[in-house]
Amino acid sequence: MSRYDPDCIFCKIAAGHIPATVVYRNDYVMAFRDLNPVGPTHVLIIPLEHIASLSQLSEGDELIAGHILMAARTVAEKTGVLESGYRLVFNNGRDALQSVGHIHAHLIGGKSMAWPPFAGQPIGHG
Numbered sequence: 001m002s003r004y005d006p007d008c009i010f011c012k013i014a015a016g017h018i019p020a021t022v023v024y025r026n027d028y029v030m031a032f033r034d035l036n037p038v039g040p041t042h043v044l045i046i047p048l049e050h051i052a053s054l055s056q057l058s059e060g061d062e063l064i065a066g067h068i069l070m071a072a073r074t075v076a077e078k079t080g081v082l083e084s085g086y087r088l089v090f091n092n093g094r095d096a097l098q099s100v101g102h103i104h105a106h107l108i109g110g111k112s113m114a115w116p117p118f119a120g121q122p123i124g125h126g
């Protein structure tokens, strides 16, 4: 039985109930353009099944998890950033500002990026 959350926006996109600009899809994952891109290339890669966050991955999800990374490579090639470089970001949980509770990798590229994420801020401890 595949996991589906009727209240989840990415489940609705995976089911085709909400439109998206699809870049890639296979039996495990799909990739579509972010609605509010932060760079020239900004694609979200999601599992077709509802898994709320990386923290919710469980035994048996290895194939899905692997397909997310393999799809990222395919998306990078399709969007022309395979050679120039790209960043793959999973925001996971509150501190990371995850706003949609369905695993998604942001593939961002097409522009030179800054690093690290805490530039100019005290690191502190926590």
Ligand code: 5GP
Residues within 6 Å of the ligand: 009, 018, 020, 021, 032, 033, 034, 035, 036, 037, 044, 090, 091, 097, 098, 099, 100, 101
């Ligand atoms: P998060 O903040 O959870 O890491 O990222 C969620 C991302 O989903 C954001 O970059 C946001 O722009 C994108 N997003 C939210 N709703 C939609 C939608 O309905 N369609 C698309 N294509 N992207 C969405």
Ligand code: ZN
Residues within 6 Å of the ligand: 004, 005, 008, 009, 010, 011, 012, 049, 050, 051, 101, 102
């Ligand atoms: Zn979902």
